[in-house]
Amino acid sequence: xxxxxxxxxxxxxxxxxxxxxxxxxxxxxxxRLLQEVDQAFKSLDWPRxxxxxxxxxxxxxxxxxxxxxxxxxxxxxxxxxxxDALKRYWKLNPVYPAERKEEGHPxxxxxxHAEKIGLCQDTIKALQGYLKLRPxxxxxxxxxxxxxxxxxxxxxxxxxxxxxxxxxxxxxxLGDKFQGETPMMLPLDPGQYKLRVVKKKYIAKEIDLExxxxxxxxxxxLILERIKEFGQVRVRSxxxxxxxxxxxxxxxxxxxxxxxxxxxxxxxxxxxxxGYFSWTRQITLAADETxxxxxxxxxxxxxxxxxxxxxxxxxxxxxxxxxxxxxFQVRAKDYLENDPAFGREKGLAIGFHVGAAVSAAIAGGxxxxxxLEKDEKxxxxxxxxxxxxxxxxxxxx
Numbered sequence: 001x002x003x004x005x006x007x008x009x010x011x012x013x014x015x016x017x018x019x020x021x022x023x024x025x026x027x028x029x030x031x032r033l034l035q036e037v038d039q040a041f042k043s044l045d046w047p048r049x050x051x052x053x054x055x056x057x058x059x060x061x062x063x064x065x066x067x068x069x070x071x072x073x074x075x076x077x078x079x080x081x082x083x084d085a086l087k088r089y090w091k092l093n094p095v096y097p098a099e100r101k102e103e104g105h106p107x108x109x110x111x112x113h114a115e116k117i118g119l120c121q122d123t124i125k126a127l128q129g130y131l132k133l134r135p136x137x138x139x140x141x142x143x144x145x146x147x148x149x150x151x152x153x154x155x156x157x158x159x160x161x162x163x164x165x166x167x168x169x170x171x172x173x174l175g176d177k178f179q180g181e182t183p184m185m186l187p188l189d190p191g192q193y194k195l196r197v198v199k200k201k202y203i204a205k206e207i208d209l210e211x212x213x214x215x216x217x218x219x220x221x222l223i224l225e226r227i228k229e230f231g232q233v234r235v236r237s238x239x240x241x242x243x244x245x246x247x248x249x250x251x252x253x254x255x256x257x258x259x260x261x262x263x264x265x266x267x268x269x270x271x272x273x274x275g276y277f278s279w280t281r282q283i284t285l286a287a288d289e290t291x292x293x294x295x296x297x298x299x300x301x302x303x304x305x306x307x308x309x310x311x312x313x314x315x316x317x318x319x320x321x322x323x324x325x326x327x328f329q330v331r332a333k334d335y336l337e338n339d340p341a342f343g344r345e346k347g348l349a350i351g352f353h354v355g356a357a358v359s360a361a362i363a364g365g366x367x368x369x370x371x372l373e374k375d376e377k378x379x380x381x382x383x384x385x386x387x388x389x390x391x392x393x394x395x396x397x
Contacts, residue, residue: 111127
């Protein structure tokens, strides 16, 4: 009640200041209305005061009745109508006596009512306007705190854009102004915007966006495409005609210095040729890097065929047996002609000699076969060890 009375006293001081001038103007209707205002004010009949102030403004067109009307609406709790009336007053008559109390200033009253009903923009505009008129106000610090509070609240109430990207931590720009990094809930005022999402080594994305009042825009999830970067690989080998494969695809043959641009990252390089063990490398290319590879191909050692050994053994045995048989026939015939008894003994001895020769041939063939196999295994072991140490590739037989 004390607050209402103080406002009412302000209304009396400010509203009736021109009553004597109106009386002098000999306007009976205005005088009658002013008397009714006096009676309604004494009884705190705010609805009646609103009616009377509206009539007085229509008759006189004096802005002070708009001020009184704003105060009347405020006392009735109709804060929006109070703000509208005070705005009209300030537009017609942006003057308020410096000697009057600050709490009665139209802009201060507008800010107070707007703050109560959450009209943050009106609050900020009214307080900033007041501080511009009275920069030396004793309550300047308090008013600035109220402005910052409303700005924070207004920011929280704005529509928010849920903006995400893969990969994350991409920079968000609104025009040329940096806003933050993805993922982010970006508050925006209603309007049209051009957003730009930027991340190093990725292609930037631009978004045209329209934000409607009191409605969050649809969430946006961006997949950023990496900028393609390349490196080079050069492959050389002393073996002619060997195929060069990168990631399983043939890209050329040796001997030549092959230069090939490849995307950055990991690649598998292989060189192969019939009769040689394949040579492979895992390489990792960086942007604008050249990787030189020199491949040493190891020739495969073909094992001696067992059939060949047996064949040559049989051939040797047959040759030796045939030679022994011929010798036996010649010598036996000679001995039988001269001395039949001695010839039979000698022929038997030659027969044993031939049998021993055949057995020796067979034994020699088997020993030769065994030595060949043993030597072959040693050579294979040496070749396998060389490949493991030179190429790092494990080979199985």
